[in-house]
Amino acid sequence: MATPAPLVPATTADEGEITVSAAELRELRDELQRFMMEYRFGLQEVETKIGILRDEFLLTHDYNPIEHVSSRVKSPDSLVEKVQRKGIDGDFDSIRRNITDIAGIRVTCSFTADVYRLFDLLTAQDDVRVLQVKDYIAEPKANGYKSLHAILEVPVFLSTGRIDVPVEVQFRTIAMDFWASLEHKIYYKYATRVPDELLESLKDAAVTAAELDARMERLHRQIRGAAAPTASAVTVREITAAPEPDADAPGHGDTGVREV
Numbered sequence: 001m002a003t004p005a006p007l008v009p010a011t012t013a014d015e016g017e018i019t020v021s022a023a024e025l026r027e028l029r030d031e032l033q034r035f036m037m038e039y040r041f042g043l044q045e046v047e048t049k050i051g052i053l054r055d056e057f058l059l060t061h062d063y064n065p066i067e068h069v070s071s072r073v074k075s076p077d078s079l080v081e082k083v084q085r086k087g088i089d090g091d092f093d094s095i096r097r098n099i100t101d102i103a104g105i106r107v108t109c110s111f112t113a114d115v116y117r118l119f120d121l122l123t124a125q126d127d128v129r130v131l132q133v134k135d136y137i138a139e140p141k142a143n144g145y146k147s148l149h150a151i152l153e154v155p156v157f158l159s160t161g162r163i164d165v166p167v168e169v170q171f172r173t174i175a176m177d178f179w180a181s182l183e184h185k186i187y188y189k190y191a192t193r194v195p196d197e198l199l200e201s202l203k204d205a206a207v208t209a210a211e212l213d214a215r216m217e218r219l220h221r222q223i224r225g226a227a228a229p230t231a232s233a234v235t236v237r238e239i240t241a242a243p244e245p246d247a248d249a250p251g252h253g254d255t256g257v258r259e260v
Contacts, residue, residue, distance in 0.1 A: 032076060035092050039073050039103040041156045042165025046105055047071060049128070049154075053121055063224070065114035067174055071105040100131065100151045101168040108177045111217045112137060115148050115171040122152070122169070129153040131166060137176075143199065144206025145183070146176045175209040 020028070050069055057064040074082070079102065083090055088098045095102075109115045115137065123130050131151040140146045148171040153164045172180065183202055186194055194202075 031092065035095075036073060036076070036102075038156060038158075038163055038165050039167075041158075042154055042167050043071055043073060043103040043105065045154045045156060045165075046103075046122075046152065046167045046169065049122060049125065050105070050107060050118075053118065065109050065111070065117060067108045067110055069105065069107050071103075074102045074104075100166040103165065104168040104170070106170045106172065106177070108172050108174060110174065111220055112173055112213055113217060115173060119148060119150065119171055123150070127155055129164070140206070140210075143183070144203045145180060146206065146210065147172045147180065173213050175213045179206055179209045 047069070050066070054064065054066045054069070057066070079095070079099070082088075082099060083095060086098065088094050107115075107118055109118060122128060129152065131153050132149075133151075134149040137146045137148055150169045150171070151166050152169055153166050156163050156165050179202075182205075186198065186202065190198075
């Protein structure tokens with residue numbers, strides 16, 4: 001079987017042009033569809049797991065920690081842009097090894113303790129392998145961004161056999177998600193060159209959002225008492241050499257995520 005054309009073909013040295021035959025284009029299209037299909041199925045596997053947890057809480061508990069869930073698979077244009085920006089070889093094997101956020105899910109929770117609770121419940125499942133965790137709640141980014149990022153690997157069973165697919169899962173509170181969404185819009189409007197005074201205002205807003213999270217969680221614990229979970233930071237760790245999760249915007253804000 002012939003080696004498929006790379007997703008990002010090399011340009012000629014003289015004219016910077018790409019010459020691809022019609023047959024090569026069809027082969028690349030088919031290979032890209034098969035490649036993206038793996039990530040779509042991996043996304044569905046994690047969505048199902050989260051949906052089961054959400055339904056169980058609704059049916060058997062008097063409290064549901066999941067406010068909403070959204071997901072996306074990177075578009076081909078976004079994937080090509082990232083491959084070029086990261087300087088990764090354009091073949092599919094290199095992309096598999098080096099880009100782990102092609103499939104992404106965002107879980108928005110009511111409280112910080114719920115973030116860690118959902119993370120623990122999801123990663124305790126024996127067919128979920130944790131590749132990487134970055135706890136930006138315990139250690140926020142310099143701009144104030146807070147979220148718990150995890151790269152999880154789940155099995156997908158195709159007619160050709162099992163494949164393991166990485167899926168990036170972000171866990172946030174409502175306040176964290178609101179701040180990140182606003183920050184993304186601001187960076188988009190200013191093409192990443194945000195005025196210093198606006199950056200300071202964003203940092204102040206992040207502090208205010210964190211204070212609101214803490215205050216609402218204290219109220220929640222007063223109401224529910226011992227039944228309310230407590231927040232416990234996740235150790236920042238890399239179980240494999242997976243690269244750090246990367247998003248399309250400086251604050252890892254909304255980037256074409258669809259609601260589940």
